[in-house]
Amino acid sequence: MTQPSLFGAAPSVRALLTGACLPYGNSAHHDIYNALAQDWPALLTGDEAALEASVGGSVQMAALLLQAWMDADAAMAAKGDRKAARTFQTQMYTFWTALGALLDERPGAELFADEGFGFEDPLDALRDRTTLLLSMLGESTALRLLQPMLWHYARLSRPAQARSDELFYAAIGCEMLQGDYGVRRLSESDLVDCVGQWREHGRSVLTTVLGQPAVKPPAPGPIQRLQEARRRVPVDGPSLRVLASVEHLPGSAKDGDGRQGGSTASTARGEYAPMAGRDLPLVVVPDLVRVRHRLVCEFPDAAGIxxxxxxxxxxxxxxxxxxxxxxxxxxxxxxRLARRLGEELGLAVTVYSCAGVADSSFIGTSRQWSTGRACVPLQAIKRADAASVLIVLDELPRAGTRRDNGRLVDGVLALTERETARAFHDPYVECAVDLSAVSYVATANSTDCLDPALLSRFRVFDMPLPTLASLPVLAQGIAEELRRDRGLGAVWLPNLTPEELDMVAEHWRGGSVRVLQALVECALDGRQTGPAN
Incomplete structure (x- = not known):
């Protein structure tokens, strides 16, 4: 939605269908509340007699409006509570159904008279408004009624009315797409801009068919670009702006220029311009029951961890x-558990081997050097084109301890403090970047030599050695990984048979998974050479 409306005023249904914004942060309950107050002021004063008179003396209708008013008021008082928002959606659907039943009882002659004289009943407008809002919340019954509603408003529009063409674009786009739409939510809202997508598609189709080139808007100035960058939201779900801008660096690349997840030049400005000024998606938490099941199947002895x-x-x-x-x-x-955690959670995983690292390049190096580069977390974010990634610090205590060129542990100490990570100054892009959504999992054989200050930043879990009881599950997981590595299916490389498991168990009574992996691989490969080998 692109047209701003007056702050606090409830735009008409026609205005909403042609692109007007909902006031008060794209909120359904605020919009219903404002529309009710605008058309029935008696709700504000609490005058029930005046309210009944304004709806033709219908006690049922007055009670229905009052209940909707109280529901919207309660949703506003909840101030963004997700449970309250879902409750209001249910209440709005109940109100919409009851309102439609009462309005459908009116005589047909009354409806034709109103439409013929161009009179819009506020109760009809309220039903249409609720139909639109429920459709934007994904209610299927309302969505089925939204298409004929679009054609109704398109037929009633006059050529002299502003943005009449937008109504036809929306109706035609909905018809062409058969009511389908993508999940493109309005800023800070659960509402999906389905009508906006239909308008865009209808405009594109008509422009192509009629041979009329789309009007190219003038090139935006710096202030407009900044405003547009602030308005950008991800297609779906939560997001985070990691890098605000690179226009302070030498070069000509503009914020947002270039392919997302790629680079446009070898300079710091060109390399990170594609993600600058953009809200990068945050990976939504997946089904944890499914994640747990898969991980416990692979690591049965680590179920508690x-x-x-x-x-x-x-x-x-x-x-x-x-x-x-x-x-x-x-x-x-x-x-392996550290890596599989990230994979099952949907996070892009970067395994950083700490053994022998004798400098602080993990936190980046200045672009003044020919080998300048951004910090490892920012590089991972750029590759994934997502603000939430996972860094595995493998064998952290084995990093070098000399201070000549800095120490890895000092950089990790800074980045694992979330407040510091929220505004971490990267030496390569020479500005603060928000790395607060980056997750860190470290591994260690022992923590005896680890800096106590750094150790205090981590939750420490003692990884148990696998036991013989877990052999069948572990062997199956190893076989699956071998199939993936070799590009084979289960038909060509089936799991170990009971006899093969017994043979492996003779040589492995628990302990190192590496030893078990070698034994399982040997047993599987031995099928090709025969029992004599």
Whole structure:
């Protein structure tokens, strides 16, 4: 929706269908509240007699309007509570159904007279408004009625009326797409701009068929570009602006220029211009029951750790893990669990091997050097084109401790503090970047040599060694991974047979997964050479 409306005023249904914005932050309950107050002022004064008189003396209609008014008022008082918003959607559907039943009882002659003289009954307008809002919330019954409603308003429009063509674009677009639309939510709202998508499609179709080129808007100035950048929202779900701008750097690339997730030049400005000024998507928390089931099947001995890690994600807007460290013996599977956590949560995973790292390049290096680069988390965000990613700090205690060129642990210390990460000054892009949605999982054989200040930033979990009881599950997981690596299906590389499992169990009684992996691979490959080998 593009046309701004007067602050607080409830735009007409026709204006909403042609692109007017909802006041008060695209809120359905605010819009219903304002429309009721605008057309029935008696609700504000509490004068029930005047309210009944304004609806033709209908006690039922007056009671229905009063209930809708109180429901909208309660939703506004909840101030963004998600449960209250869902409750109001249910209440709005009940109101819409009851309102339609009462209006359909009117004599047909009365309806034709109103339409013939161009009189718009505010009750009809209220029903149409509620139909539109419920459609934008995904209510299927309302969506089926929205298409004929669009044609009704298009037929009633006059050529002299402003934006009459937008009504026909919307109606034709809806007809061509058969009512389908993408999930493109309005800013800070659960409402989906379905009519806007139909308008755009209808305009595109008519322009192509009639051979009329679309009017190209004038090139926006710097202030308009900044305003447009602030208005940008992701197609769906929560988002975060990681990098506000790169226009302070030398070069000519503009914020948002270039392919998303790619680069336009070898300079810092050109490289990060595609993500500058954009709201990058945050990965929504997936079905945690499914995630837990898959992880526990792969790591049956670590079920308690998996539960402790996933539990805080319940109810979060997006997937983010507070820094955690998996401590365990070599071969216990801690690095693989760290990686699989990110994969199952839908996060792009970057495994950063800390062993032998003797500088602080993890937090970036200045563009004044020929080898200048951004910090590792910002590079991961750029590759994923998403604000939430996972960095696995593999074998963190094995990083170098000399201070000649800086220390890795000092950089990790800064980035694992969320307030610092929210405005981290990257030396490559020379400005603050918001890395607060980046998750960190570290692994270590031992934490004895780890800086206590850094250790205090992590939740530490002791990774148990796998046991013999977990052999069938672990062997199946190893076989599946081998199939993926070799590009084979289960027909060509089936799981170990019971006899093969018994043979592996003779040599592995629990312990390192690496040893088990070698044994399983040997058993599977041995099928090709025969029992004599």
């Amino acid at each position: 998996i539960d402790a890690i996933l539990r805080p994600l319940a109810g979060r807007r997006f997937a983010w893990l507070s820094p955690l460290l998996l401590r365990g013996a070599p071969g216990s599977g801690k690095s």
